[in-house]
Amino acid sequence: MALRVVSVLKRRLGGPGQKLLRSGNLLSATQHRWEKMPSSVGFPVTSRRSFSKTALIVDVDHNLGIATMKMNNPPVNSLSLELLTNFVIDLEKLENEKRCRGLIITSASPKIFSAGLDITEMYGKSSAHYAEFWKAVQELWLKLYMSNMVVIAAINGSSPAGGCLISLAGDYRIMADNPKYTIGLNETLLGIVAPFWFKDTLVNTIGNRASEHALQLGLLFSPTDALRVGIVDQVVPEDKVQDTALNVMSRWLSIPDHARQLTKTMMRKPTVDRLLKQREADIKNFVSFISRDSIQKSLHMYMKHLKERKE
Numbered sequence: 001m002a003l004r005v006v007s008v009l010k011r012r013l014g015g016p017g018q019k020l021l022r023s024g025n026l027l028s029a030t031q032h033r034w035e036k037m038p039s040s041v042g043f044p045v046t047s048r049r050s051f052s053k054t055a056l057i058v059d060v061d062h063n064l065g066i067a068t069m070k071m072n073n074p075p076v077n078s079l080s081l082e083l084l085t086n087f088v089i090d091l092e093k094l095e096n097e098k099r100c101r102g103l104i105i106t107s108a109s110p111k112i113f114s115a116g117l118d119i120t121e122m123y124g125k126s127s128a129h130y131a132e133f134w135k136a137v138q139e140l141w142l143k144l145y146m147s148n149m150v151v152i153a154a155i156n157g158s159s160p161a162g163g164c165l166i167s168l169a170g171d172y173r174i175m176a177d178n179p180k181y182t183i184g185l186n187e188t189l190l191g192i193v194a195p196f197w198f199k200d201t202l203v204n205t206i207g208n209r210a211s212e213h214a215l216q217l218g219l220l221f222s223p224t225d226a227l228r229v230g231i232v233d234q235v236v237p238e239d240k241v242q243d244t245a246l247n248v249m250s251r252w253l254s255i256p257d258h259a260r261q262l263t264k265t266m267m268r269k270p271t272v273d274r275l276l277k278q279r280e281a282d283i284k285n286f287v288s289f290i291s292r293d294s295i296q297k298s299l300h301m302y303m304k305h306l307k308e309r310k311e
C-alpha cells in the first residue's frame with residue numbers, strides 16, 4: 001500500500017514533492033524528523049512541531065504540502081476550552097503556511113478519535129464560562145468548515161457528537177473498520193440538542209431524512225452503517241487509515257487550489273453565513289439552554305453513568 005501511495009503521489013505532485021519522492025519512499029520520508037533532513041533552500045524540508053501543552057501534535061511536511069494534526073488529549077480527546085482554543089490557533093497557523101495545502105486530522109490515542117465536547121465544561125460553571133466555551137466551539141467549526149486546505153478526517157476510533165462534527169467539517173472521512181468504534185451526533189442521548197449548525201453540517205453530508213432519523217434517535221453508527229448512510233466516505237482496515245488518507249489527499253491535491261477552494265466556498269458559505277448572522281444569539285441560546293436545572297441534571301447523570309459503566 002505504501003508503495004502505491006508513493007506512485008500515486010509521484011504522478012500527482014509536482015516540484016519539490018517529486019524531488020523528495022525520487023530520493024526514496026514517501027512514508028519513510030514523512031516519518032523523518034526535520035533535523036534529519038537536508039535543507040536545500042534554508043528551511044527544513046520536513047518540519048515537525050509538537051505542542052505537548054496544547055494536546056495537539058502537528059507535523060507539517062512542506063514538500064508534500066500536507067500537515068497531520070493528531071489530537072492528543074488523553075484519555076478520550078474530549079474537546080476542552082483549552083484544546084478548542086489551541087486547535088483554532090494551529091489551524092490559523094497552517095492556513096497561513098502557503099505551502100500547506102492539505103490537513104489530515106486524526107487521533108494520537110488508539111480507539112478514540114474524540115469523545116466530543118468536554119462535558120465538564122458544560123456543567124457547574126458560570127454563564128461567562130459557557131459563553132466563552134461555546135464561542136470557541138463555533139470558532140473551530142467556522143475555521144474548519146471553511147478551511148482553504150483539503151481537510152481529511154482519519155477516524156481511527158470512536159467519534160461521538162463534537163468528534164463527529166469535526167469529522168463532518170472536513171472534506172472527506174476515512175474510518176477504521178472496527179465494529180467497536182462508533183460515530184454520530186448522539187446529543188439527544190445526553191438530553192441535549194444538537195444546535196442548528198451541527199444539524200446543517202449533517203444534512204449537507206447525508207441529507208434531510210437520514211439526518212432527522214439520526215438526530216432524533218441520537219444514533220451512533222458502526223463504521224459499516226456510517227458508510228451506508230454516508231457519514232463516512234470510506235471504511236478501511238485499521239492499519240490502513242493513514243495510508244488511505246495520504247492516498248486520497250493526493251487525489252484532492254491534484255485539483256487546482258483556486259478552483260477547488262471556490263467550489264468549496266460556493267457549497268458551504270450559505271451554511272456558515274447562517275451561523276455568522278446569529279452568532280451572538282446562538283451563544284445566548286446555548287448559555288440559557290445549558291444553564292437550565294434540568295439540563296445540568298441530565299449532564300451530571302450522563303457523566304455519572306459514564307463513570308459507573310467502568311465499575
Ligand SMILES: CCCCCCCCCCCCC/C=C/C(=O)SCCNC(=O)CCNC(=O)[C@H](O)C(C)(C)COP(=O)(O)OP(=O)(O)OC[C@H]1O[C@@H](n2cnc3c(N)ncnc32)[C@H](O)[C@@H]1OP(=O)(O)O
Nearest residue numbers: 078115116117118119120160161162192193286289306307
Ligand atoms: C429550545 C431548544 C434550544 C436549542 C438550543 C441548543 C443549544 C445547544 C445545546 C447544547 C449542545 C451541545 C452539543 C454537545 C456536543 C458534545 O460533543 S457532548 C459530548 C458527547 N460525547 C459523548 O457522549 C461521549 C461520551 N463518552 C463515551 O461514550 C466514552 O467515554 C468513549 C468516548 C466511547 C470512550 O470509552 P472508554 O474508552 O471506555 O472510556 P471511558 O472510561 O468511558 O472514559 C474515560 C474517561 O473520560 C471521561 N469522558 C468520556 N467522555 C467525555 C466527555 N465527552 N467529556 C468529558 N469527559 C469524558 C469519562 O468520564 C472517563 O473519566 P474517568 O472516569 O474520570 O476516567
